[in-house]
Amino acid sequence: MLNLTVAGDWLLYSDILLQGRIGFVSKSLNRHRRHAKSVTLDASNSEKHMAEIIYMHDHISNSVGLDAERWGKALQFEKHAYRYLNLGSDEGDPREHAGVSDWLDQLSR
Numbered sequence: 001m002l003n004l005t006v007a008g009d010w011l012l013y014s015d016i017l018l019q020g021r022i023g024f025v026s027k028s029l030n031r032h033r034r035h036a037k038s039v040t041l042d043a044s045n046s047e048k049h050m051a052e053i054i055y056m057h058d059h060i061s062n063s064v065g066l067d068a069e070r071w072g073k074a075l076q077f078e079k080h081a082y083r084y085l086n087l088g089s090d091e092g093d094p095r096e097h098a099g100v101s102d103w104l105d106q107l108s109r
Contacts, residue, residue, distance in 0.1 A: 003107055006045070007052035014060050046085040050094050051103030053081050 004011055057074045060066070066074065082094040094100055 004052050004055070006049045007056045010052075010056040011059065014056070014063065018063055046087055047097070047099035048103045050078075050081060050085055050087055050097070050100045051107055054078060054095060054100070054104060055107045 057078065061071060061074070078094045079090060082088050082092060082097070083090065087094065087097055087100065095104075
């Protein structure tokens with residue numbers, strides 16, 4: 001988890017959820033803030049940010065299995081994040097982006 005500077009919370013939450021029983025509470029119980037030095041806003045961190053999203057999608061899919069509909073939604077989110085992080089367009093594949101791919105290799109070690 002130490003290598004996940006953006007999506008470490010995703011890893012923590014997904015691993016907790018794998019432990020068993022969960023419930024749903026509609027009230028917001030988490031406060032998310034962004035500050036000037038936030039890693040989620042650092043444009044120089046965009047490739048690693050994208051790689052962490054992909055890494056977590058793969059981690060969750062490998063842990064629980066995702067049906068085609070949910071996997072499709074994960075891939076849609078990846079495309080959205082790819083554009084949002086200014087790494088490419090709708091036609092581009094975030095998983096094939098050279099910088100993102102390099103970070104994925106590092107995260108997978």
